[in-house]
Amino acid sequence: MAECIYHQLKSQPTWILILLSLGSISLLKLSFSIIIWVYVNFIRPGKNLKKYGSxxxxxxPTDGIGKAFAFQLARKxxxxxxxxxNPDKLKEVSESIKSKSGSTQIKNVVVDFSGDLDDGVSRIKEAIEGLDVGLLINNVGVSYPYARFFHEVDEKLLSDLIKVNIEGTTKVTQAVLPAMVKRKKGAIVNIGSGAAIVIPSDPLYSVYAATKxxxxxxxxxxxxEYKNSGIDVQCQVPLYVATKMASIKRSSFFVPSTDGYARAALRWIGYEPRCTPYWPHSILWALANSxxxxxxxxxxxxxxxxIRKRGQLKDSKKIE
Known part of the structure; x- marks a missing residue:
């Protein structure tokens, strides 16, 4: 049988053999990619996050993905x-976590990332002095209240987008990183967005997408820079998640709840430098690439x- 196939192939023109070879290589690459995708999404175990620090x-952490991360990490x-x-929201979240994970120690630090950021970062440094902070989740971020053209973005919103999403993430990382370098261990997770990576453009959200x-x-x-220093840095790229920022109230197969996203996200920490932890999102990503x-x-x-039209209608009703 094999000899028969060999003779048949040998008798074919060179161009057909080349096409068959290329097709076989492409099929092999696709099969390998699917095997890897299945492994990392459903089989690969998450890392022991306590190894980075306690x-x-x-x-x-008071809403959305950040709040879900807090509960999931306390369970770990x-x-x-x-x-x-918001000090009241911080207190509420802290008490809720302690009611479910009583042994968890919690420190609250009040920082307005759109305000005096240098003073806020100083308070963070003071709060973590002497603590074995092994994991940083840079989740804080702001977006547009609704879609709008760039010339319609007011100065306050423009300033907040840049200050919170860029400067806040940068300065908090700079505050936490030196101790990780000294201990030669740590993990930093920055929450990105599909608006900046999965799709080629995000019109009417241009500054938000650019900050991400x-x-x-x-x-x-x-x-x-730091992979040889025992520090794992990762950008997680969620697509739509049922949060206030996304203005989505109900979760679905392609739109996870915040808890669903956070559970998936923890399993990816310490692996790839860029990932989309919730596996249905990776299907949408592949579709977008095609x-x-x-x-x-x-x-x-x-x-x-x-979205812009709906936002304008809501604004007009508020004015009335």
């Missing part, structure tokens, strides 16, 4: 430094224009 610092046995701007592109490149550079950029641009513009 404390985790989370920014933006880590103590928490929660950094947010900064987070992605910042993370990759730090990953290379489509022409012009088609995605046109769809996204139409979608964002609809």
């Amino acid at each position: 404390w985790a610092l989370i920014t933006g 046995g880590l103590n928490l430094v929660l950094v947010g701007r 592109a900064y987070v992605d490149q910042f993370s990759r550079c730090l990953y290379v 489509l022409p950029e012009s088609a995605i641009d046109a769809w996204r513009l139409k979608f964002c224009l609809a």
